[in-house]
Amino acid sequence: MKILLDYSLQELEEIIVSLGEQKFRAKQLLDAIYNGKDYSDKININKSLIDKLQDSQIVLQPINIYKAKVSKDDSVKFLYKLNDGNIIEGVLLRYAFGNTLCISTQVGCKMNCAFCASGLNGFVRNLSAGEIIGQVITANKYLGGTLKDRKITNLVLMGSGEPLDNFENLAKFLSQITNESLFNFSVRNITISTCGLVPKIEKLADLGYNVTLSISLHAPNDTIRKQIMPIAKSYPISAIIEAAKYYNLVTSRRITIEYILIDGVNNTPNHAKQLAELLKDLPCHVNLIKLNEVDGRSLKTPTIGSCKQFLNTLLNLQISATLRRSLGDDIEGACGQLRNRELKNIK
Numbered sequence: 001m002k003i004l005l006d007y008s009l010q011e012l013e014e015i016i017v018s019l020g021e022q023k024f025r026a027k028q029l030l031d032a033i034y035n036g037k038d039y040s041d042k043i044n045i046n047k048s049l050i051d052k053l054q055d056s057q058i059v060l061q062p063i064n065i066y067k068a069k070v071s072k073d074d075s076v077k078f079l080y081k082l083n084d085g086n087i088i089e090g091v092l093l094r095y096a097f098g099n100t101l102c103i104s105t106q107v108g109c110k111m112n113c114a115f116c117a118s119g120l121n122g123f124v125r126n127l128s129a130g131e132i133i134g135q136v137i138t139a140n141k142y143l144g145g146t147l148k149d150r151k152i153t154n155l156v157l158m159g160s161g162e163p164l165d166n167f168e169n170l171a172k173f174l175s176q177i178t179n180e181s182l183f184n185f186s187v188r189n190i191t192i193s194t195c196g197l198v199p200k201i202e203k204l205a206d207l208g209y210n211v212t213l214s215i216s217l218h219a220p221n222d223t224i225r226k227q228i229m230p231i232a233k234s235y236p237i238s239a240i241i242e243a244a245k246y247y248n249l250v251t252s253r254r255i256t257i258e259y260i261l262i263d264g265v266n267n268t269p270n271h272a273k274q275l276a277e278l279l280k281d282l283p284c285h286v287n288l289i290k291l292n293e294v295d296g297r298s299l300k301t302p303t304i305g306s307c308k309q310f311l312n313t314l315l316n317l318q319i320s321a322t323l324r325r326s327l328g329d330d331i332e333g334a335c336g337q338l339r340n341r342e343l344k345n346i347k
């Protein structure tokens with residue numbers, strides 16, 4: 001089984017020609033797929049080509065919505081089913097400025113961060129580029145969007161998986177999703193999150209896409225970081241900050257620092273001061289997030305008062321920061337949580 005969206009337009013043209021069809025059919029086919037069409041739909045392409053693709057076991061839509069849970073604030077948590085039966089999740093966040101889709105890059109995750117549900121069931125496999133693009137096509141269709149009238153405005157690669165641990169498919173995804181003749185996303189509207197894979201941050205800078213880089217730091221020193229993020233044993237915070245500075249230098253993009261506030265672990269004013277010291281020379285903005293408690297994890301959410309105190313300490317030290325409102329709390333907002341509940345139901 002092959003996924004058509006894994007091929008670039010040029011590769012697809014070669015396949016179409018090898019099947020004895022005309023080259024321009026490749027773009028026609030991609031237009032139909034980006035409009036959410038599958039074999040069961042009416043596709044305005046000669047039947048002989050459709051038959052040949054089906055005979056070659058080429059999949060048009062690699063994922064479909066298995067469940068969609070709508071929150072009180074209108075955000076939507078999706079469970080998608082992949083062609084091999086694996087389940088991944090995604091979140092659609094509705095803001096005044098547009099619709100942001102949070103997408104996954106792996107089934108499960110190797111990183112096993114202590115505040116996250118995605119690593120609880122281990123790592124299964126990487127998603128292909130087509131499976132990553134498929135999430136955008138599927139959510140866009142859910143909103144009534146098409147190729148020409150795209151309803152998803154922003155993409156954040158913050159769902160399950162570590163995007164930089166699936167680098168090759170990530171690079172292919174960026175090339176396709178920014179293609180001017182397809183969805184034509186601006187790199188300014190794409191954010192890639194990482195737990196801090198230092199060599200890959202530098203590689204991403206050199207790739208030249210200039211997307212927003214979001215670093216999940218979550219700790220003001222290596223001792224605390226090692227307690228909640230196993231990756232901290234491989235890369236110290238100092239190396240991550242250096243890589244972030246390199247990314248800023250190459251791309252001129254301000255870095256986003258994600259910091260989940262966890263009660264009794266990393267949320268005191270003294271921790272805020274240590275964080276400010278780390279970040280004082282890095283052009284960045286800090287997103288503070290109150291922990292979303294996860295089933296099967298023991299970490300606790302802090303009071304809103306302590307979160308505001310942490311925020312004010314950073315602001316007083318001239319660090320740009322905001323306390324993010326958490327959307328979708330009533331629909332298992334924590335990354336990986338809905339999938340884990342579903343996996344339990346299936347077992």
Ligand code: SF4
Nearest residue numbers: 109111112113116161
């Ligand atoms: S926070 Fe990100 S890197 Fe860490 S386990 Fe969850 S998905 Fe993986």
